[in-house]
Amino acid sequence: MGPDRRRSRRRLSRRGWIVAGSVLLVVLVGMPLAAIPTARAVEASLTTDLQVAQADLQHGLERLETGYRNQSAADVRAASASFASSRDHLRALARRVRPLDAGRAPAVPGLVRGRVTTLDAIIDMATHLDTAGMTGAQALLQSGLVGGTAAGGPAGTAQLTELLAAIRDQLAQANRSAAGVDVSVLPAGQRETLTKALGELRAAVTGLDAVWPSLNAVLDLLGMNGPRTYLIEQTNAAELRAGGGFIGTVSLVHADRGRVTLTRSLPVESFDYCDAAACVHPRPRPGQPGYVAPPAELTGPPLPTFSRVTAWSLEDSGFAPDFATNAATAETFARKLLNTPIDGVVAVDFYAVAPLLQLTGPISLPQYKLTLTAANFVDQIVSLDLDRDPAHKDVIAAAAARIVTSLSHLPPNGLSRLVGIVQDMIRGRHLQVHFDAPGVQEEAGRLGFSEVLNPRHAEDFLLETEDNYGGSKANYFIRRGFQLELSQTGSTLHHRLTVTLHDGAPPDRPYDGPQYYAYLRVTIPADATRVSVNSAKSAEYAPITAPARRTQVPPPGAQVAGGWIFILVGEGLSGDYQATFTWDTPWTPAADGSASMYWQKQPGTVKDAVKVMWTPAGAAAVSTTTDLSQDRVVTLRPNAVAVGPAPAPAPAG
Known part of the structure; x- marks a missing residue:
């Protein structure tokens, strides 16, 4: 229409x-x-x-x-x-x-x-x-x-x-x-x-x-109906969070009647509440101005003291499983700390930026002796971070300014390619948006953007997320695989999800990833029963451990199950970890005997391997393999299983 x-x-x-x-x-x-x-x-x-x-x-x-x-x-x-x-x-x-x-x-x-x-x-x-x-x-x-x-x-x-x-x-x-x-x-x-x-x-x-x-x-x-200001979060997928990654750099983009300008680009420590030595605003304590209590899952055991979050802040705001909640939190901090109105939030990771360089061409940054291309962008940016190069956030800011300028002068035949790249970003959840105007957010949904959990309103759904609070860039080295076993018994569908992780970080670089302290959880239907969380027995690593307290409220219609995992890499350590989640949901097939489950992808991940095994009641097991490069729909039939790309979210209303 x-x-x-x-x-x-x-x-x-x-x-x-x-x-x-x-x-x-x-x-x-x-x-x-x-x-x-x-x-x-x-x-x-x-x-x-x-x-x-x-x-x-x-x-x-x-x-x-x-x-x-x-x-x-x-x-x-x-x-x-x-x-x-x-x-x-x-x-x-x-x-x-x-x-x-x-x-x-x-x-x-x-x-x-x-x-x-x-x-x-x-x-x-x-x-x-x-x-x-x-x-x-x-x-x-x-x-x-x-x-x-x-x-x-x-x-x-x-x-x-x-x-x-x-x-x-x-x-x-x-x-x-x-x-x-x-x-x-x-x-x-x-x-x-x-x-x-x-x-x-x-x-x-x-x-x-x-x-x-x-x-x-x-x-x-574009500000045709009045000036608009957007907070652009450059999320670091090497330090994964449920919302896509640690927010280390942000930009403010101003749109006024068609003119789009990048007004500011700055590291979070220059304005946010944080713990780094360069932070201008140390995290406030309870009772002090600016204090906001963080989710209890992040504040106590089993997290080591250095990983605990003492006050909530913008850089850590991507903890919720839905972007609407994360964006609202980020807006609250940005409006106060940057003293500017915010009309929406855009989160983009480095996997989304790289394809844009296919359109703009190489970005030369002579002041940093770098030339960024579509082929080297991710490795260059992550390498600067891994090397603890003090200029790595300045490089991101400078690159962002050049890319925005180049995109604003695209030749006409580049615009249709840009649409295709943006659609790929959306499908892979490397680009997320939230607009305060409800009508605008609804229409953005027609382009495929979704800021909510379970955007297709499926009766059965799954989202696995990991939040790295170990201060490392381990996710650049993590290999992840999923095995989902589904079986039917009478009116019940049994789920067994096994998450296999391997941390391949070099053990001789202590800040790169030898420690992966992550909150590993699944978000599943609220009516799921017999929910359990376990990890494979290991002589190397502690079992998955529930947080001492929980205060996070899941989105409506959902529940969360999970705990903290601690993977170290070094002499005599494999870097291998395996966690298993089980739960049951009602078996309510359609008239043709089929049923489906929506599997939502975590932002910030790329192309994790997936194997799905399906055992119908009284029939032999069947299986298929795919990847989680985008949201998937698992379709169960009397003697077959298929996994395909999820359709675009249903428009609101």
């Missing part, structure tokens, strides 16, 4: 890089029209007209992008004129090739018929692209995004939505026309170019269609 056009009009800014990007997205296909051969009956003069139209279209694309980049209304108007000229040449050309209509008759040789049909499709497709370009120029000028505010003020979001809808429609029509292009009638040397252009057109359609249901959320996110 399209955006609600009844929203009240709001003023737009002059620099809406996402909006301008959306405009450019629809005209990204600068088709090599001059290279398209016509049917044999087409005269050379027609080819000349085609070349002129192509040149005007290409010129329009270049001037439109230049106009946006340089905030030049003159360039945007020139672009519109070029698109109009191209369109007029194409229309004239279409009239001149009408005598070729006979070339489509069944009796005409296939080669000639294919060339005539392809010529018509190319003309029609390019005409729609020209129209989209003219509408894009109109959007830039009337909205005030370039060249100053138009008479009567900039266009409101409703008018901008209408213009974007018109562009989307022209893009869709161009894509339908493209279906009539037969690449095989082209000379071999020209097929690859046109095939690539057609692929970009299809990608543009797909990308815009993906964003369209949530367009109102995107516009609000």
Whole structure:
């Protein structure tokens, strides 16, 4: 369903890089029209007209992008004129090739018929692209995004939505026309170019269609309805937490009527309550200003004294199994300690950042003698952390600033790729968002974002999480595997989850990971019964141990079971640990005898191995393997088991 056009009009800014990007997205296909051969009956003069139209279209694309980049209304108007000229040449050309209509008759040789049909499709497709370009120029000028505010003020979001809808429609029509292009009638040397252009057109359609249901959320996110400030958490997955990782660095991003700027990027010790030597605010004690009691699970035995949390803070706020709770906690601290309004929280780990460098290209940071690429980003950032390099957080801040700047100037054909990368980030839970405006959060859900536990509202669900409070970066070295055994007895479904961990950290680097002190837990349905937590007998390691006290309240409909594990690495120690959870839920199959379970992935993890074994009542066991690179759905059938990707969360309401 399209955006609600009844929203009240709001003023737009002059620099809406996402909006301008959306405009450019629809005209990204600068088709090599001059290279398209016509049917044999087409005269050379027609080819000349085609070349002129192509040149005007290409010129329009270049001037439109230049106009946006340089905030030049003159360039945007020139672009519109070029698109109009191209369109007029194409229309004239279409009239001149009408005598070729006979070339489509069944009796005409296939080669000639294919060339005539392809010529018509190319003309029609390019005409729609020209129209989209003219509408894009109109959007830039009337909205005030370039060249100053138009008479009567900039266009409101409703008018901008209408213009974007018109562009989307022209893009869709161009894509339908493209279906009539037969690449095989082209000379071999020209097929690859046109095939690539057609692929970009299809990608543009797909990308815009993906964003369209949530367009109102995107516009609000960009500050089209007023200034917005977002807290960006750079979570460290090498020091894993339920919410994705320890929060070592944050940024503030400000959006005001389309202009998105990175205003600040700073390490948490420069403003948060913490224990590090560089902390400007030591953790307060009970009764002191700023004190917030932490979850009791983190405050006492069996945790060693140095790992216990004495006061709650932003850096440790990712302890809950749902991002909505974690984000609300972080917002509370950020508003007070940074003295700024916060309209939403975005958490991103280094696994999400690396693919962005495929779009921006390498990021050079000469002040740190580093060049960051998609291939080396994770290893470089983690290596700086492992080496206790004092500049490692400064590197993250500098890289964040460069990446935001580069993304704001993406070429048009990069925007559809960006949509795909973001969708991959969402599926892998490497990118999480929370917006304070309920309507915006709901529409973000249409893009696949989910801030809640069990987003599909499944009757049976599972989330395994680990919270590393040992002060190490052990999770960079942890190998993890899951074996889930399911069996049915009468009206009961038995669950047995075995979590196998191996800490492969080098034992001679005490801060890298030889100690993995983690709170290992599962979040399961509230009506689950006979819940037990155990660990394999070991001469090396203590058994999993419940915290002395618990105060964390699980999300509605859920319960938590787990305890602390302590893995050390060194001489005579294997680094191997195994914990097992068992529980029962009601067996309530569908009419066809099938049942399913939603398995939610922990943010900050990558691609843990999974084996699922299923024993139906009175039948032989079956099994399958997969990975937990994203949320999964386990489907049980009378004689089979399957594990597949979880569908996108159901929209609220």
